[in-house]
Amino acid sequence: MITLALSKGRIFDETLPLLKAAGIEVLEDPEKSRKLILPTNQASVRVVLVRASDVPTYVEYGGADLGVTGLDTLIEHGGQGLYQPLDLNIAKCRMSVAVRADDDYAALVRTGARLKVATKYTAIARDFFATKGVHVDLIKLYGSMELAPLTGLADAIVDLVSTGNTLKANHLVEVERIMDISSRLVVNQAALKLKQAPIRAIIDAFAGAVKKD
Numbered sequence: 001m002i003t004l005a006l007s008k009g010r011i012f013d014e015t016l017p018l019l020k021a022a023g024i025e026v027l028e029d030p031e032k033s034r035k036l037i038l039p040t041n042q043a044s045v046r047v048v049l050v051r052a053s054d055v056p057t058y059v060e061y062g063g064a065d066l067g068v069t070g071l072d073t074l075i076e077h078g079g080q081g082l083y084q085p086l087d088l089n090i091a092k093c094r095m096s097v098a099v100r101a102d103d104d105y106a107a108l109v110r111t112g113a114r115l116k117v118a119t120k121y122t123a124i125a126r127d128f129f130a131t132k133g134v135h136v137d138l139i140k141l142y143g144s145m146e147l148a149p150l151t152g153l154a155d156a157i158v159d160l161v162s163t164g165n166t167l168k169a170n171h172l173v174e175v176e177r178i179m180d181i182s183s184r185l186v187v188n189q190a191a192l193k194l195k196q197a198p199i200r201a202i203i204d205a206f207a208g209a210v211k212k213d
């Protein structure tokens with residue numbers, strides 16, 4: 001049995017064409033079913049639905065043989081024990097710093113005072129500001145980060161930006177682009193050895209179906 005870990009939503013939807021290229025069709029719609037294990041047209045392949053931030057953990061410990069996860073989630077996890085053969089070029093966005101539209105970010109940084117930064121992505125934020133030589137107090141949040149600068153909880157946020165509409169709707173502006181994000185295929189290293197032929201076949205089919213920019 002080959003088990004693939006996916007999260008519902010954009011990653012699931014954008015992985016379907018890649019699966020199709022590998023001859024795999026998921027037989028149930030996760031938006032309509034409450035099942036967490038979805039069968040496919042291949043009796044030896046199944047999909048498990050997990051929270052996006054849990055995909056690397058499932059694959060690391062062998063709860064799934066493969067998974068699809070955002071680079072953001074992968075960096076926060078650390079990537080230990082994971083073979084990362086492919087950038088799937090899906091679920092693309094960027095990791096950015098944003099502040100209130102009426103704040104002067106450059107001036108805030110110039111004062112040398114510690115910057116309060118709210119984010120779910122503490123590893124990425126810590127590394128980014130350390131490289132810049134800016135002292136920060138990181139405030140870990142799990143969602144609605146846009147609220148933090150509006151309520152005075154933080155001076156800035158580090159979050160994913162796609163169209164920029166969420167920032168705009170909350171009167172925030174993007175002031176630094178930290179990195180481009182896309183989703184990656186991750187594989188359990190022991191599974192790659194034990195189930196080499198079927199896993200290689202999936203990796204090769206995905207590689208052939210990845211859309212270039």
Ligand code: AMP
Nearest residue numbers: 091092093160161162163164165166167
């Ligand atoms: P947008 O308004 O299009 O800039 O989207 C920003 C919101 O969607 C933020 O709350 C992000 O956390 C979330 N978001 C955007 N792109 C992604 C992605 N590829 N994966 C996960 N969350 C995303």
